[in-house]
Amino acid sequence: MKKILYLTFYFEPDLCAGSFRNSPLAKELAEQAKGKATIDVVTTLPNRYSTFHTSAPAYEERDNLTIHRIIIPKHKSGFADQIKSFQRYYKEAKKLIRGKKYDLVFASSSRLFTAYLGYKIARKQRIPLYLDIRDIFTDTMKDVLKNKFIKSGVLPVLNTIESNVFNYASHINLISAGFSPYFEKYKRKQYTTYSNGIDPEFMNFPKSESLQKEQRIITYAGNIGEGQGLHKIIPKAAKMVGNEYKFLIIGDGGAKQKLIDGLNDEGVSNVEMRPPVSRNELLAIYEQSDFLFLHLNDYEAFKKVLPSKVFEFGASDKPIIAGVAGYANSFIAEHISNKILFLPGDVNDMVSQLNSYTYTNEHRNDFLEKFKREHINKEMATSILSYL
Known part of the structure; x- marks a missing residue:
């Protein structure tokens, strides 16, 4: 039986586009993979909004689909808060999969960090990496970062990470066809443009x-x-x-x-x-x-x-x-x-x-x-x- 590692920072019952995209996709993947593969979802407990609270189990098992939800620090969506949250997710995710061998890593990412985690795991295990890119984080940071000193320090690091991640990936799905020109520099990749849809x-x-x-x-x-x-x-x-x-x-x-x-x-x-x-x-x-x-x-x-x-x-x-x-x-x-x-x-x-x-x-x-x-x-x- 093959094993797929599914990485997404947001998952049900969280309230955000990442959750609404990945929750039904993981279920459909598990349905199609029955008898062929198991899927381990590694995600977080609901955290998108500090003013919205709902409970969810830290671990669920649904036939060939398992869901691990990591507790991350409370935050208010600030940049520093998001970095701390991802650091916790990164560290705990690595702990959760320690000793496990996978055949494929799927990572759905809007801020590059989840894609980077997927890259680190896939490269170490020498397995394919399938990326679902929901935003071009480095491109966004060029506009969002106003301090020139911070920008000059951060952007080169992000560009290096992005290049390593995207060059390693076996397949990159772009959630918007508008991303395509940006990715023309990564020519050896297989690309698709499966967008969001109507739930x-x-x-x-x-x-x-x-x-x-x-x-x-x-x-x-x-x-x-x-x-x-x-x-x-x-x-x-x-x-x-x-x-x-x-x-x-x-x-x-x-x-x-x-x-x-x-x-x-x-x-x-x-x-x-x-x-x-x-x-x-x-x-x-x-x-x-x-x-x-x-x-x-x-x-x-x-x-x-x-x-x-x-x-x-x-x-x-x-x-x-x-x-x-x-x-x-x-x-x-x-x-x-x-x-x-x-x-x-x-x-x-x-x-x-x-x-x-x-x-x-x-x-x-x-x-x-x-x-x-x-x-x-x-x-x-x-x-x-x-x-x-």
Whole structure:
């Protein structure tokens, strides 16, 4: 019986894109591998948001799938906190697999660190490494790191790690086709572009009624970090649209205080903030919303990404307001109807389009069929197993 090591920092019941991607993929992989291979998932106990708490067992065994959840320090998503968390994950993961021999390492990674762990294990055991790259960490750090001294010290180290990891990998899946030009320098790799997709919970979104309302609700749910740049758009937009609209912001993250400060500076009262909620609660909130909102900061690296929220929102019949550039902008323009699409931080364009928008709900049947997570996972699991 073959053995696969599956590395992901986030897994169910955590609330984040990494968990929503890897939890069903691991199950599909285990299903296809029955009788041929066992899968050891090494992950962490729920930790994405300091304000969301849920319990999960440290160890689970489900037929040919085992799940090991590592306790990591409490954190608030700051850069230093994330480094400490990964150090714990790295150290404990190495302990967990000590003495075990695997035939394949699969690592799903957004910050390079999990990919690096997978590389260290696969190289030591001289086995294939299959990477699922959810973000280009080094590219993002070029934009995020503002201190030139820190940047000059950190980026060369990251570039070396990235080069070692990507050159060793047998296969690299890019979650966004927008990443492809960046990876052209690693020419000997096998590449795929299995994207995020629509989860079963969102496949049967109920039909909305296009009611006339005194106040339309614009909902954002997710991480409130530098990457989302909500502090650059929400305070000014809320002031400009006035009380005809209410922004509902659900989530937590490292830039939450910047958003709160911005709201206070503008003196707006039409923005409500709530802590993270479970997916079932979130679906109910989406149903009561009029618009679903998405925004990315104006960083060069983010022109390559495709946020998982695009699939979540596209499964609904709600109009989408999206402030994104690059590949995400072109993807939404091509695949999603009934939207307000603008460039990051362009408050005037967003408000202008909103003011001239005639409200309607539209079910996106073609989008639902094309981007089912179930279909994507089946194909990706088959691809992973081909390396055994």
